[in-house]
Amino acid sequence: xxxxxxxxxxVVVPLAAAPLIVLLRHAGIAWALAVAASLCAFGASxxxxxxxxxxxxxxxxxxxxxxxxxxxxxVDALSAFVLVxxxxxxxxxAPYARRSVAAELPREQHYxxxxxxxxxxxxxxxxxxxxxxxxxxVFMEIASLSMYVLIALGRDRRALLAAYQYLILGTxxxxxxxxxxxxxxxxxxxxxxxxxxxxxxxxxxxxxxxxALAFITVGVSLKLxxxxxxxxxxxxxxxxxxxxxxxxxxxxxxxxxxxLLRFYFTVFGAPLVVDALPVPQILIGLxxxxxVSASLVALWQTxxxxxxxxxxxxxxxxxxxxxxxxxxxxxxxxxxxxFNHGITKGALFLLVGGVALRAGGVDFGRLRGLGRRMPxxxxxxxxxxxxxxxxxGTAGFVSKWYLVLGALEAGQAWLAALVVLxxxxxxxxxxxxxxxxxxxxxxxxxxxxxxxxxxxxPSWVLVGACLWFGLDTSYTVEGARRAAALMLGNAP
Amino acid sequence: MSAFASxxxxxxxxxxxxxxxxxxxxxxxxxxxLIGLSIFQTSVYLLYIAPGKLIxxxxxxxxxxxxxxSNPLPHVLILTAIVVGIATLALGLAIVVRIREAxxxxxxxxxxxxxxASGDRA
Numbered sequence: 001x002x003x004x005x006x007x008x009x010x011v012v013v014p015l016a017a018a019p020l021i022v023l024l025r026h027a028g029i030a031w032a033l034a035v036a037a038s039l040c041a042f043g044a045s046x047x048x049x050x051x052x053x054x055x056x057x058x059x060x061x062x063x064x065x066x067x068x069x070x071x072x073x074x075v076d077a078l079s080a081f082v083l084v085x086x087x088x089x090x091x092x093x094a095p096y097a098r099r100s101v102a103a104e105l106p107r108e109q110h111y112x113x114x115x116x117x118x119x120x121x122x123x124x125x126x127x128x129x130x131x132x133x134x135x136x137x138v139f140m141e142i143a144s145l146s147m148y149v150l151i152a153l154g155r156d157r158r159a160l161l162a163a164y165q166y167l168i169l170g171t172x173x174x175x176x177x178x179x180x181x182x183x184x185x186x187x188x189x190x191x192x193x194x195x196x197x198x199x200x201x202x203x204x205x206x207x208x209x210x211x212a213l214a215f216i217t218v219g220v221s222l223k224l225x226x227x228x229x230x231x232x233x234x235x236x237x238x239x240x241x242x243x244x245x246x247x248x249x250x251x252x253x254x255x256x257x258x259x260l261l262r263f264y265f266t267v268f269g270a271p272l273v274v275d276a277l278p279v280p281q282i283l284i285g286l287x288x289x290x291x292v293s294a295s296l297v298a299l300w301q302t303x304x305x306x307x308x309x310x311x312x313x314x315x316x317x318x319x320x321x322x323x324x325x326x327x328x329x330x331x332x333x334x335x336x337x338x339f340n341h342g343i344t345k346g347a348l349f350l351l352v353g354g355v356a357l358r359a360g361g362v363d364f365g366r367l368r369g370l371g372r373r374m375p376x377x378x379x380x381x382x383x384x385x386x387x388x389x390x391x392x393g394t395a396g397f398v399s400k401w402y403l404v405l406g407a408l409e410a411g412q413a414w415l416a417a418l419v420v421l422x423x424x425x426x427x428x429x430x431x432x433x434x435x436x437x438x439x440x441x442x443x444x445x446x447x448x449x450x451x452x453x454x455x456x457x458p459s460w461v462l463v464g465a466c467l468w469f470g471l472d473t474s475y476t477v478e479g480a481r482r483a484a485a486l487m488l489g490n491a492p
Numbered sequence: 493m494s495a496f497a498s499x500x501x502x503x504x505x506x507x508x509x510x511x512x513x514x515x516x517x518x519x520x521x522x523x524x525x526l527i528g529l530s531i532f533q534t535s536v537y538l539l540y541i542a543p544g545k546l547i548x549x550x551x552x553x554x555x556x557x558x559x560x561x562s563n564p565l566p567h568v569l570i571l572t573a574i575v576v577g578i579a580t581l582a583l584g585l586a587i588v589v590r591i592r593e594a595x596x597x598x599x600x601x602x603x604x605x606x607x608x609a610s611g612d613r614a
Contacts, residue, residue, distance in 0.1 A: 134569055134572075137576075163587055167584050
């Protein structure tokens with residue numbers, strides 16, 4: 001009975017937890033509920049992933065209205081993979097948030113933080129699991145609106161401006177998406193994603209369909225912060241509360257990448273997007289600029305959190321680069337990097353939150369001598385930093401390896417060179433942390449002592465995951481390969 | 493009827509879309525930007541609803557008396573989109589209130605200047 005309704009529960013549990021938290025208004029109970037809901041969502045996503053691996057895609061008719069009339073929830077190899085990432089990060093950030101939020105937010109806002117955390121989780125999971133293009137828009141707005149709130153909860157007054165700017169750009173992005181879906185609806189008369197895919201070939205390449213593709217590309221690119229639509233991201237990540245930054249950086253842009261993949265390869269299909277239109281060339285060009293320029297800008301940041309935010313823009317560039325190659329290895333690389341970058345950035349921002357708690361901020365002045373003051377945290381940042389660079393033995397290496405393979409398979413050796421050379425810039429910005437933490441004397445009177453265990457353990461679970469998935473790639477690469485095969489239409 | 497006149501809803505949609513987006517980009521006042529954003533979103537409501545209406549069509553009532561029906565689905569979709577639009581506008585205005593409390597202004601250039609000034613002091 002529960003097994004049968006898992007796709008609905010996946011979203012409903014965190015969605016129902018949010019209003020419950022607001023009604024109860026108690027910080028401790030709110031936290032416990034948020035952790036429980038996040039863990040339930042994680043359990044559900046694992047069960048769904050196992051079921052998909054065993055028996056193939058799951059289709060769930062919401063309210064027993066059969067698709068395409070009702071809203072369909074659909075779990076296949078790609079969405080199961082993303083569901084596991086999002087819910088795992090949610091389940092790690094929720095317990096972590098207790099101490100971090102207690103230190104960064106005024107007491108009367110604590111329960112609101114947890115309510116919004118659950119809403120955001122529900123929105124992101126809903127975007128991933130739904131098989132209905134308009135339902136996806138609704139979940140996108142649930143996730144986005146809660147993200148604006150999460151960012152606006154930041155202590156600094158600049159968080160408000162960052163949230164406002166993200167609200168404007170995010171809403172433009174979502175509206176572009178819904179314009180695109182509207183045009184598709186006019187061309188085909190359906191909103192169900194599978195049904196759209198089946199009916200589009202009849203309407204192939206009319207101007208309405210091409211305009212829909214353009215609107216959806218721009219709208220979703222705004223959400224996933226593809227260069228040059230990334231301007232909202234650095235401020236939003238830099239001024240949001242630490243726990244919120246870690247959650248958003250690891251999941252929000254990744255789910256948007258998933259939406260882009262879904263529309264390119266399931267709805268429109270590779271023949272239109274890859275062969276008939278210059279989408280791959282545009283994506284590769286923009287990704288290359290994103291990787292180089294954002295990595296260079298990251299180098300000059302004085303605040304470590306901002307540095308990591310710019311590095312996110314560059315890393316998203318690697319993901320879209322993989323999409324642009326549109327080959328089997330390229331798509332595998334994109335999906336693997338979506339996962340690996342999620343856990344790497346998640347680990348980094350969680351650890352940085354611990355530093356912010358103890359040192360009051362994470363500009364490079366306060367990081368001096370951190371290796372002695374917070375040895376475990378510094379070691380974690382260094383290891384996750386190695387994964388960010390892509391050193392062999394870490395998760396980041398696996399994604400870069402497949403990116404290089406994909407570039408060579410596509411016959412674009414310069415892209416392989418780009419991936420390798422820009423990793424050197426990553427070395428430089430990670431080195432800035434190592435230099436500050438290990439090679440500088442701490443300033444006299446600088447606060448010392450590790451972050452509390454409730455924050456250190458979730459952070460180190462993700463650091464451990466960065467190393468584990470660097471050595472054992474059976475889950476990530478196999479999952480991504482299945483997803484890539486599904487997207488290119490030769491699913492086993 | 494000429495193609496221009498018979499598609500007049502599309503022209504209105506496009507006009508609203510462009511006007512809304514222009515206000516968002518060109519205005520520095522945070523409230524005016526939100527108004528532009530609302531106009532932009534409103535244009536989408538029209539984009540969905542107008543094609544669903546058939547001239548002479550009724551609501552989809554199963555009866556021998558009616559032969560021509562309007563499509564009810566876009567109305568339902570846009571009902572949802574209106575709720576989303578209201579939520580976005582409300583949240584945006586709430587953030588603007590807090591920005592005004594924190595900065596004492598809702599003009600973008602003054603806020604950016606205030607941030608730069610406090611950044612120099614720090």
